[in-house]
Every structure is written in C-alpha cells, then in structure tokens.
Amino acid sequence: MEHLIQKVFIFTQRTNCLPIGPSSKFLSLAVCDLALSFGEGSDGNSSKRMSRPFGVALLLAGYDKLNGPQLYFSDPSGTFVRYKAKAIGAGSEGAQSSLGDSYSDTMTLEEAEELALSTLKQVMEEKITTTNVELARVTSDKGYHLASNEDVGAVLERLSTNVPAAP
Structure with a gap:
C-alpha cells in the first residue's frame, strides 16, 4: 500500500506543474490505472499481479476549468465512463x-443534494439518518467538501417536510 501512496504523491506533484491543472478525465484515467495496480505485489512486480483488483468500483467527481463538473465511474477492470448522474x-x-x-443539468446544488x-x-x-449516509460536494470555488452531519440533517429535514431548496 505504501508503494501506491508514493505513486499518488509523485503524480500529484507532477500535475501541479501544468498551467491549468489536469482535466478530470486525465485524473480519472490515472486513478483507474492506480486501481489496476492494486493487484501488484508490494515490490511492484507485475508478474505477481492478481487477475482482478479486489473488485474496486469508484465514483470520481471533480471540476476542471475546461469542462466544468465531471463525474466518472471506474469498474473493477479499470474501464471508466463519464456520467451526469451515477x-x-x-x-x-x-x-x-x-x-x-x-x-x-439545470438543477441547483441544493436540488442535486435532495435528489441524491x-x-x-x-x-x-434501513432508515436514512445522518449516521449512515455521507454527502460531499465538489464545486468550482470550494473544491471538495464533505458535508457535516448538521448539513446532511438539514437536507433530510427538507425532504421530510417537502420544503423546496432555497433558490
């Protein structure tokens, strides 16, 4: 696992040198490649690679300056596909x-949270509560933000009272 963390660290350092930063598609491809290498031995020997990388499926959300919000799905084979909702x-x-x-496409962030x-x-x-669900946002101005239990509770309250999201 240490080897994989080192790969991510080096990758992050290299991509920060790009003038506009990496695109979400580029990052998705890199993460998919990384997921495929989960099956390698700790010494990086690909001849000891497992046939499948632990059944890893990932949703990758990001925002890039060229294409706006992005959502990619990566399946256990390393294939990735872009989605609007997945x-x-x-x-x-x-x-x-x-x-x-x-x-x-015209939903507000609050409406998208309610839909999710x-x-x-x-x-x-089981009944959905603030202790068994997490909600994260990826926006152009704040990047990744994990919502607090209070924020999740507020969305759940809006759902239970059918109060529409603020404009």
Missing part, C-alpha cells in the same frame, strides 16, 4: 433509474 453498489439499479428520471438523498432513501433497507 449510482453504484447495493440497490444501484433502482437508484440509477430514479436518477435518470429526475436529474437535470431522496434516491438513497428509496433504495436503502
């Missing part, structure tokens, strides 16, 4: 259907 994991078929029906949590609410077996 669900993975248990219940993903129903969640993906709901996202496909409700997502719009209402979709989870529909497909989760």
Whole structure:
C-alpha cells in the first residue's frame, strides 16, 4: 500500500506543474490505472499481479476549468465512463433509474443534494439518518467538501417536510 501512496504523491506533484491543472478525465484515467495496480505485489512486480483488483468500483467527481463538473465511474477492470448522474453498489439499479428520471443539468446544488438523498432513501433497507449516509460536494470555488452531519440533517429535514431548496 505504501508503494501506491508514493505513486499518488509523485503524480500529484507532477500535475501541479501544468498551467491549468489536469482535466478530470486525465485524473480519472490515472486513478483507474492506480486501481489496476492494486493487484501488484508490494515490490511492484507485475508478474505477481492478481487477475482482478479486489473488485474496486469508484465514483470520481471533480471540476476542471475546461469542462466544468465531471463525474466518472471506474469498474473493477479499470474501464471508466463519464456520467451526469451515477449510482453504484447495493440497490444501484433502482437508484440509477430514479436518477435518470429526475436529474437535470439545470438543477441547483441544493436540488442535486435532495435528489441524491431522496434516491438513497428509496433504495436503502434501513432508515436514512445522518449516521449512515455521507454527502460531499465538489464545486468550482470550494473544491471538495464533505458535508457535516448538521448539513446532511438539514437536507433530510427538507425532504421530510417537502420544503423546496432555497433558490
């Protein structure tokens, strides 16, 4: 694992030299390549590579200056595809259907948060609470931000009272 962390550190240092920074697609490809190397031995010997990298599936969200918001899905084979909205994991078929029906490019961030949590609410077996779900935002001005339990609670409260998001 230490070897993988070193690769990420070196990659990050190199890409910071680019004049506008790396694109989300470029970063997604790098992460997919990294996920494929999870199966290598600790000495980096690819002849000891496992046939599959632990079944890793990732959703990668980012914002780049050229293309705006980006969302990529990487499957265990290392293949990556860009999506506007994507669900993975248990219940993903129903969640993906709901996202496909409700997502719009014109949604506000608050509306997108409500859609994400209402979709989870529909497909989760247990009741959705601030302790069993996390919400993160990726924006052009603040980058990545993990919402606090209070922020998640506020979105859940809006959902339960059917109060629309503030404009």
